[in-house]
Amino acid sequence: MNYVELDSYSRKWIFTHASMPVEATDLEQIKPFTQARSAQIWREHISSQSPDADHFEKDDWAHDQKIWSEAIDWQHAWDSDDIDLPPEVMEFINWEDNTTVFFCYEKYNVIETKWGVFKRNWKNFLFFDDGPILIGRKKSQALWFQSNGTFKCAKRS
Template identity: 55%
Template sequence: MSYTTLDEYQRKWIFTHQSMPVPESDWPFIKPMTQARAAQFWKENISAQSPDAERMSSQNWPMKDSNWQESVDWMKAWEADDNALPEAVADFIDWQDDVTVYFCYEKYNVIETKWSIFKKYWKNFLFYDDGPILLGRRRPESLWFSTKGTVRLGRRS
């Protein structure tokens, strides 16, 4: 099995937080990978050596400045009452709602979902904002969130 249930997920609280709980009807669409599957995905798509964003080497594609176009603020939109993604992010990522996306917190913690679910609950995903990277299946565009409240918009190589 490649996934655990949201009930079994160690960070379930980010989706059940009282300030913005995700309705249980959407839980099946938020699919945390098992640690083994997450590690494989991370190794193949982020870094074969580094376990998290803080320890990546210059050999890893996210560390190459040429892969990033710009950085924009996400924190203001996160703190706003509106649930919309930051405008620059929404303009940059022009994916259909059914595109599979991977929100990669670190080597053993990756969540698979659909772009529509991520857009709807992006604030929940960013309760834990320690350098996660969002990738789309067979899409070059990527997002790299920082704890400083910015997100880098880029294309992975």
């Protein structure tokens, strides 16, 4: 089995929090991977060496600071009553809503969902903002969220 039931997921509360509950139809599409499958996704798409974004090695694609954009604020949009992602995200990513995405918190904590689900519920995903990276299956664009309320965009090879 590749997934953990959402009810058993250690961070389930970020999707069921009373202040920002996620619709039931979206909850069904938020699929945390098991630790083993998370590690495999992380190794294949993020890093074969580093356990999290704070420890990228020189051989990791994300370590190359030249590929990343300047830092862009996401905190202001997160704090607002508006549910939309910052416009810079939407200018950089034009994926179909049914595109499979991986929200990678760290090596043993990766969630699979659809781009449309992420767009509607991005604030929930960012309750934990300690360096997660969002990538799309078979897509080159990546977003790297920082705990200082900014994110960077990159095209990965």
